[in-house]
Amino acid sequence: MLTTLLPAAEGSARIFGLDVARNRMRVRRLIGYVPQMLSADASLTGRENVALFARLFDVPRRERTVRVAEALEAMGLADAADRLAGTYSGGMIRRLELAQALINRPRLLILDEPTIGLDPIARAAVWERLQELRAASGTTILLTTHYLDEADHLCERVALMHRGRLRAVGAPEELEAELGPDATLEDVFRRHTGERLEEGGDIRDVRGTRRTARRLA
Amino acid sequence: MTSAAPAAPPAGSPEALPSSPPLWRSLANRVVALCLVELQKLRHDRSELYTRAIQPALWLLIFGETFTRLRAIPTGNIPYVDYLAPGILAQSALFMAIFYGIQIIWERDVGLLTKLLVTPTPRAALIAGKSFAAGLRALSQVVVVLALSAVLGVALTWNPLDLLGTVAATLLGAAFFATVSMTIAGLARSRERLMGIGQAITMPLFFGSNALYPVSIMPGWLQAISKVNPLSYQVDALRGLLLGTHAHVALDLAVLFVAAALGIAAASSLLGRLAR
Numbered sequence: 001m002l003t004t005l006l007p008a009a010e011g012s013a014r015i016f017g018l019d020v021a022r023n024r025m026r027v028r029r030l031i032g033y034v035p036q037m038l039s040a041d042a043s044l045t046g047r048e049n050v051a052l053f054a055r056l057f058d059v060p061r062r063e064r065t066v067r068v069a070e071a072l073e074a075m076g077l078a079d080a081a082d083r084l085a086g087t088y089s090g091g092m093i094r095r096l097e098l099a100q101a102l103i104n105r106p107r108l109l110i111l112d113e114p115t116i117g118l119d120p121i122a123r124a125a126v127w128e129r130l131q132e133l134r135a136a137s138g139t140t141i142l143l144t145t146h147y148l149d150e151a152d153h154l155c156e157r158v159a160l161m162h163r164g165r166l167r168a169v170g171a172p173e174e175l176e177a178e179l180g181p182d183a184t185l186e187d188v189f190r191r192h193t194g195e196r197l198e199e200g201g202d203i204r205d206v207r208g209t210r211r212t213a214r215r216l217a
Numbered sequence: 218m219t220s221a222a223p224a225a226p227p228a229g230s231p232e233a234l235p236s237s238p239p240l241w242r243s244l245a246n247r248v249v250a251l252c253l254v255e256l257q258k259l260r261h262d263r264s265e266l267y268t269r270a271i272q273p274a275l276w277l278l279i280f281g282e283t284f285t286r287l288r289a290i291p292t293g294n295i296p297y298v299d300y301l302a303p304g305i306l307a308q309s310a311l312f313m314a315i316f317y318g319i320q321i322i323w324e325r326d327v328g329l330l331t332k333l334l335v336t337p338t339p340r341a342a343l344i345a346g347k348s349f350a351a352g353l354r355a356l357s358q359v360v361v362v363l364a365l366s367a368v369l370g371v372a373l374t375w376n377p378l379d380l381l382g383t384v385a386a387t388l389l390g391a392a393f394f395a396t397v398s399m400t401i402a403g404l405a406r407s408r409e410r411l412m413g414i415g416q417a418i419t420m421p422l423f424f425g426s427n428a429l430y431p432v433s434i435m436p437g438w439l440q441a442i443s444k445v446n447p448l449s450y451q452v453d454a455l456r457g458l459l460l461g462t463h464a465h466v467a468l469d470l471a472v473l474f475v476a477a478a479l480g481i482a483a484a485s486s487l488l489g490r491l492a493r
Contacts, residue, residue, distance in 0.1 A: 005331065005334055005335065005492065025237065025337045025339075026237075028335055028336060028337040029337050031335070033331075033332065033335040034332075035328045035331050035332060037327060037328035038328075039327045039328030039329045039331075039332060040329075041254075041329060043258045043261055043262060044254065044257055044258065044261070045257075045261075048254065048257050052250060052253075052254050053336065055246060055247075055249070055250035055253075056250055056333070056336040056337070056338050057336060057337065058238050058243055058246060058337070084261060097332075100332070
């Protein structure tokens with residue numbers, strides 16, 4: 001929805017005061033988006049992948065080469081820039097995608113489960129780059145994750161969603177403090193979603209959930 | 218999903234609204250960007266250029282040479298292989314373009330399409346860019362067919378203006394068939410179904426055109442099909458340009474242009490269905 005691809009079923013969404021449904025093109029110039037799936041064009045080099053996005057975001061020609069190189073450098077891909085993306089590891093592709101999303105210097109970066117499927121080292125590298133970026137540019141980062149420890153350590157505000165509804169919003173420390181001194185975000189999540197694992201439901205629910213997950217992406 | 222992000226500056230502050238270039242500029246930029254990507258891909262993997270040269274070679278060498286000797290098809294005072302060459306150029310460009318939609322389904326499957334759609338690129342610009350990229354790829358066939366024709370002694374023009382027209386007709390025709398392919402992609406939404414439909418329509422398009430034989434020897438119903446088949450207009454233009462036969466080049470190019478524009482409109486209206 002926020003990426004302007006899905007219409008809101010009800011209500012509306014605003015990004016930096018702009019109604020998403022009514023100002024699609026302008027909103028798209030403000031955001032960078034990295035989908036859940038690792039998705040770079042394997043038949044292009046890293047540099048060509050980023051340059052394509054520079055062109056699609058109308059980065060002026062005289063700045064393009066420099067900014068593409070900077071984005072690759074910032075994501076630690078300067079040495080691999082001229083290799084085909086098909087030869088990259090998962091962590092490298094994710095960082096390449098971040099370089100693509102950042103080429104436009106977005107004010108809001110939307111990441112959909114950015115570290116899913118990455119090994120611990122690649123995951124740490126992604127977070128390190130993102131924290132550097134936030135410190136350097138002040139870009140707002142909105143991310144979804146299933147790893148609550150990541151949310152706990154990295155996010156200033158978290159929103160817990162369960163079955164499509166918002167269950168709790170606040171700083172991780174606030175949410176935890178409501179439950180007790182030693183509570184973790186995981187406890188908060190359990191509290192808001194019901195203690196036990198959901199029983200019942202059948203394969204159709206699973207499929208429905210998957211479909212929803214894909215749509216949200 | 219929750220709305221907005223904290224600490225947003227007030228709406229309408231100049232910094233919140235990045236400037237955009239004028240629409241036509243940004244459209245042209247998109248088409249250039251996607252064509253460039255196509256060239257980069259071709260540079261990294263040239264195998265398609267070689268494998269795609271085989272079919273036209275077979276058609277011209279075996280079919281063309283044999284039917285020239287048979288004199289079965291009335292082509293006026295020009296040898297059959299000469300008559301055939303422009304038809305084969307249009308055919309091999311068609312064969313390349315008609316499966317181009319597979320690329321967009323593949324991009325949907327790996328998540329690239331969503332990323333492209335989140336950039337400030339109107340859907341029509343994305344489709345236009347991709348269809349001209351397909352046209353660019355098909356231009357390799359101009360080189361292949363012209364080279365083969367030269368070897369076979371076909372009396373082709375080498376007038377630069379006519380060659381430029383040949384490039385335009387090939388590009389527009391391939392761009393149109395690529396939009397047909399992407400329209401089918403939006404309807405079929407899977408590679409297998411697209412392949413099936415593509416296979417099913419290429420031969421009727423080919424045989425229902427003037428690529429192999431003049432319209433005048435077709436039965437009435439086939440003439441009617443040929444009349445609405447954009448491939449016939451492409452072949453007519455190519456024949457007129459390359460052989461100097463009587464043709465309606467301006468009309469042909471106009472038909473191809475309008476067809477490509479309609480194709481872009483159809484494919485981009487179905488793009489949302491594909492991305493969903």
